[in-house]
Amino acid sequence: MAAGAVGMSGSGGEDGSVLDVFVRKRFSATAGSPAATQETRFALDVRFALPAGVTILFGSSGAGKTTTLGAIAGLVAPDEGRIRLNDRVLYDSKAGIDVDVSRRSVGYVFQELALFPHLSVERNIGYGLRRLAKPERQRRTGEILESFRIGALRRRLAAELSGGERQRVALARALVTRPALLLLDEPLAALDAPIKGRLIDDLRAWNRARAIPILYVTHSREEVLALGERVLVLEAGRLLADGLPQEVLGAPRSETVAQLAGFENIFDAQVVALHEDSGTMTCRLVPPEPAAGRGVDLEAPLARLDSGAAVRVGIRAGDILLATEEPRGLSARNVLRGAVAGIEERDCQVLARVDCGITFSVLLTPGARRALGLVPGLPVWLIVKTHSCHLLRPAER
Amino acid sequence: MNWEALALTLRLSLFTAAALLVLGLPLAYWIAFSQRRWKFVLQAATSLPLVMPPTVLGFYLLVAFGSSSPLGRLWTAWTGHTLAFTFAGLVVGSILYSLPFAVQPLVNSFLAIDPKLIDASRVLGASRLATFFRVILPLSASGAATAVALSFAHTFGEFGVVLMVGGDIPGVTRTVSIGVFDLVEAGNYAAANTTSLVLLGVSFAILVMVYGWNRGAWPRAPWA
Numbered sequence: 001m002a003a004g005a006v007g008m009s010g011s012g013g014e015d016g017s018v019l020d021v022f023v024r025k026r027f028s029a030t031a032g033s034p035a036a037t038q039e040t041r042f043a044l045d046v047r048f049a050l051p052a053g054v055t056i057l058f059g060s061s062g063a064g065k066t067t068t069l070g071a072i073a074g075l076v077a078p079d080e081g082r083i084r085l086n087d088r089v090l091y092d093s094k095a096g097i098d099v100d101v102s103r104r105s106v107g108y109v110f111q112e113l114a115l116f117p118h119l120s121v122e123r124n125i126g127y128g129l130r131r132l133a134k135p136e137r138q139r140r141t142g143e144i145l146e147s148f149r150i151g152a153l154r155r156r157l158a159a160e161l162s163g164g165e166r167q168r169v170a171l172a173r174a175l176v177t178r179p180a181l182l183l184l185d186e187p188l189a190a191l192d193a194p195i196k197g198r199l200i201d202d203l204r205a206w207n208r209a210r211a212i213p214i215l216y217v218t219h220s221r222e223e224v225l226a227l228g229e230r231v232l233v234l235e236a237g238r239l240l241a242d243g244l245p246q247e248v249l250g251a252p253r254s255e256t257v258a259q260l261a262g263f264e265n266i267f268d269a270q271v272v273a274l275h276e277d278s279g280t281m282t283c284r285l286v287p288p289e290p291a292a293g294r295g296v297d298l299e300a301p302l303a304r305l306d307s308g309a310a311v312r313v314g315i316r317a318g319d320i321l322l323a324t325e326e327p328r329g330l331s332a333r334n335v336l337r338g339a340v341a342g343i344e345e346r347d348c349q350v351l352a353r354v355d356c357g358i359t360f361s362v363l364l365t366p367g368a369r370r371a372l373g374l375v376p377g378l379p380v381w382l383i384v385k386t387h388s389c390h391l392l393r394p395a396e397r
Numbered sequence: 398m399n400w401e402a403l404a405l406t407l408r409l410s411l412f413t414a415a416a417l418l419v420l421g422l423p424l425a426y427w428i429a430f431s432q433r434r435w436k437f438v439l440q441a442a443t444s445l446p447l448v449m450p451p452t453v454l455g456f457y458l459l460v461a462f463g464s465s466s467p468l469g470r471l472w473t474a475w476t477g478h479t480l481a482f483t484f485a486g487l488v489v490g491s492i493l494y495s496l497p498f499a500v501q502p503l504v505n506s507f508l509a510i511d512p513k514l515i516d517a518s519r520v521l522g523a524s525r526l527a528t529f530f531r532v533i534l535p536l537s538a539s540g541a542a543t544a545v546a547l548s549f550a551h552t553f554g555e556f557g558v559v560l561m562v563g564g565d566i567p568g569v570t571r572t573v574s575i576g577v578f579d580l581v582e583a584g585n586y587a588a589a590n591t592t593s594l595v596l597l598g599v600s601f602a603i604l605v606m607v608y609g610w611n612r613g614a615w616p617r618a619p620w621a
Binding site for chain 1: 520
């Protein structure tokens with residue numbers, strides 16, 4: 001890029017992407033706290049490209065999601081990197097480009113929404129339209145109030161709105177400026193599922209005509225699965241996976257993604273036998289400590305591994321069946337005998353810990369628990385399908 | 398009751414409070430939002446009048462106003478007379494002396510604003526200056542009112558700096574508090590009592606108002 005063409009690269013991405021992001025940032029410690037421990041040190045290092053439409057940025061809290069959004073919006077200064085939106089370079093540490101936040105044409109809906117408490121709904125929405133003439137500003141504000149069905153609230157203050165209404169106003173305020181990119185930071189975290197669904201439908205309808213990239217940040221896997229769009233998995237400042245939710249969360253290849261996706265059972269294992277004819281291999285699960293049990297053999301899908309190889313096996317607690325009598329005539333290759341070691345109530349689910357030589361977590365409904373009469377000490381059988389055993393790449397340390 | 402002194406004191410307090418609002422806003426903004434490492438030095442300097450004897454401040458002001466200082470020479474060349482023992486000199490002294498009373502409430506109310514609101518304003522296309530006038534200032538209204546009221550009240554009851562810088566010239570630099578001193582010295586306790594009561598009453602009324610605002614006792618002005 002020529003130094004004279006500040007802010008312009010002259011072309012879009014080679015792969016048709018609309019937004020290219022490369023950001024590196026180190027946090028040595030919180031400013032002013034000399035007691036920087038290993039935990040407070042954190043480095044963000046991400047590189048991704050977005051097409052038009054919704055992309056999910058998924059990760060646990062503290063993974064660097066909000067920092068990534070901040071860098072794109074210009075609220076956080078990266079140490080190095082390059083950010084391109086359409087044919088504009090917003091940030092380039094090498095070329096010394098750093099477009100001011102106010103000129104990036106980025107819509108940002110904050111997790112806290114950040115509605116201006118001293119302004120009415122109408123004036124909140126009109127806030128970003130200051131440069132327009134008054135009639136045009138009023139026309140656009142009226143239009144978006146209409147399409148987000150919040151026209152009746154125009155004179156209210158933020159404090160006089162419900163959670164769902166506030167969310168709509170925040171979204172409308174960002175969209176009315178016609179941004180070239182929309183950043184949503186857990187925008188629906190506080191909402192009920194039906195309200196959430198309607199708001200997402202409204203957002204998709206709005207974007208059909210405009211086709212801008214929307215980066216949707218969430219830490220909830222339910223939300224990822226409900227949205228069903230391409231998901232980027234961010235953990236400890238790095239992107240671990242990229243794909244459709246079913247691919248990424250349904251069959252995770254990395255242990256960190258598996259934990260994020262809710263794999264309660266993750267074990268160290270060793271391949272002890274390969275069965276080419278039946279398409280399986282036997283993995284011996286090793287207890288975390290020698291005292292914790294003798295270990296157990298499981299049939300997992302055949303992988304290109306040698307006998308003796310060390311692997312990690314992940315099994316979702318919800319994928320394990322539990323029986324109080326020995327089952328027969330099943331397709332499942334793994335039927336393990338054990339005893340209930342403990343039962344834990346969680347919201348509207350029950351988590352049973354079952355000791356089969358190694359302790360598994362099994363998720364049940366309260367109804368199933370009652371029907372089976374589960375109590376600690378009861379002998380049970382666990383049934384695990386071969387394809388519920390996921391081989392994981394160990395977490396990078 | 399010395400009405401001349403009361404009028405002069407009110408005028409001095411009004412001038413000082415107005416000037417401090419104008420000077421205090423950018424200063425407080427800088428203290429609240431600057432990322433500079435050494436900003437604590439400026440914070441400390443701003444708070445100096447809280448702990449320094451007014452006579453020390455007054456002494457340095459007299460030196461600064463004098464013909465041996467560049468500032469004094471500049472003022473004399475410009476106006477034809479020195480700042481010492483004039484009303485303008487009193488205003489300058491009062492501004493410095495009451496500075497922390499204006500800056501501190503402003504800094505506090507700026508820091509109480511949710512930083513996300515400032516980010517939101519910036520992302521929505523507002524410059525830093527526009528963000529200040531459209532978000533920060535409206536949300537700091539009670540802090541600004543406190544700053545004005547406290548600097549007014551502090552100037553209203555000020556004694557040491559006024560005595561050092563202003564002398565005691567009736568109608569020019571004799572304020573109410575100096576009047577009380579003169580009356581006591583002259584043995585006129587009855588008049589001293591009347592004047593003192595006025596000072597006490599005004600100061601108390603202002604503080605009641607400030608504390609009322611800040612606990613949200615009155616959504617609007619108390620008399621509305």
